[in-house]
Amino acid sequence: MSILAVGTVAFDSIDTPFGSADRVLGGSASYLTLAARHFCEDVRLVGVVGGDFPDEYRRTLADGGVDLEGLEVEEDGETFFWHGEYHYDMNERDTLDTQLNVLASFEPDLPGSYLDSDIVCLGNLEPGIQRDVLDQVDDPEFVMADTMNYWIENTPDSLRTTLSQVDCFVINDAEARELADEPNLVRAASLIRDMGPETLIIKKGEHGALLFTDHSVFSAPAYPLDDIQDPTGAGDAFAGGLAGHLYQSGGLDPEALRRGVIYGSVMASFVVQRYGPDKLLDLTRTDITERARSFRELAAIPTLVPLDKQLA
């Protein structure tokens, strides 16, 4: 059993009102695979970097146990670069610079050893590239995808085609409203599920996440942290924890999905406590288990007595 993730591998420069980081290891595939690796021995990365990608960052991914056979190196090109700035409340950010570089001409060609992957995670990329990857995998059991406002606005038809092939779609609340052209999140969720994905997860940053399935709606809290340093990558680590737990549970029943959202939230909560994905390397399974337990305590509603029996 294995997890394949395609996405960006990047240099991130990050400014917050409280500090900054310059050209740290970033990208959706980096965060996703390093998070998933805590749950699954066989995590495969598909992406591209330039000749400027340092050995140190390659070692970070390799030390995290990620299979890098599918990480192409364009020796003459430069690695994807993103520069973002977070606002005072750390919930909103502006993109100051994006340099696609080697990503502009990326045509993924999967190694033969990747073709039997069971869970496929399509990180935020041009929807056509997401399908290029998916089409090469033999017979995946479960397909997850992310996207961003840029593809919603500029390649809506291609995005719809990708969505029709996806089991679980994971986006944030602003993207959900924009994609569905509907301000009410519950109605937006229904409209998006009609586009294909049986399962929809809407990430709300510091407000947690909502899981929509045929069976129910699940509202997961976010972990209350007093030391948020850098929210970059939290959504990708979320996807990694979710995919990792689904791999482990071996089933896609409603309870596994709920637990998966919690493990995703756990991984995201660790990521925001430090710049870059380093924190994901230091984590132990005990750390993860303990924080998941804290989520249960955080959200626990005591047994309710029916109101009819309460009034004196």
Added chain:
Amino acid sequence: MSILAVGTVAFDSIDTPFGSADRVLGGSASYLTLAARHFCEDVRLVGVVGGDFPDEYRRTLADGGVDLEGLEVEEDGETFFWHGEYHYDMNERDTLDTQLNVLASFEPDLPGSYLDSDIVCLGNLEPGIQRDVLDQVDDPEFVMADTMNYWIENTPDSLRTTLSQVDCFVINDAEARELADEPNLVRAASLIRDMGPETLIIKKGEHGALLFTDHSVFSAPAYPLDDIQDPTGAGDAFAGGLAGHLYQSGGLDPEALRRGVIYGSVMASFVVQRYGPDKLLDLTRTDITERARSFRELAAIPTLVPLDKQLA
């Protein structure tokens, strides 16, 4: 046992992108008392209206079972008027007009029958008026208070004095950040609790609420609704449901507070489904009990297996 609530009784005009309402019954005391009345037989209102306040609106409150002995009528004055406009996503609003009218010279003088009130709810008002009310009550068991950005900015010292006399403070997330001058909500909560209130509840609208006590943090979801018509009064109905449940449980232990936050969220979820407080009059105890059960299902995290035991 009894609940006393002081706050505004108002005409509200409400514009949303999807409809509007003109001069409906509003005000913090109206929503709070009508919500609390479902949990408590003896709910007392302190407030002031003008000679223009119609019999119809007085009957709405009386039919809801609210004790109106403490509702002063200034025959020569006009009732407090608020005009607000909600944005497309219904989460943010602008105040278009506020006419204090009779509220500008309000000096609450409690009826003798109110002096033995057990739970006192200080709705959003000038902090000095909140204390005027509190000082008249003999020996309240539990004091809750709300406020708004206007008092945080214009009467900070008076607000601090009120806060030092309050057991439970209920505000929204933007107000918490402003009052504490701290963008991180967890740190803001700690700073606000240092100002006096042992219990702090931060309301986050469509994102639920956070309960901070010595013991723990509790994250309550918001009910996912596809028919939000008018968010006005939701925060006050929340306070009413919370006060009502605390009255019923007869104790202030952590579990009662958690359940209180859920019953508050239940009452808020009903209010937003219609303009004005009318929906609160039609509710049955079965409606309330069933929605409270739905909250438990919405937030239920299945038992987690320790990660150490999961890996194949």
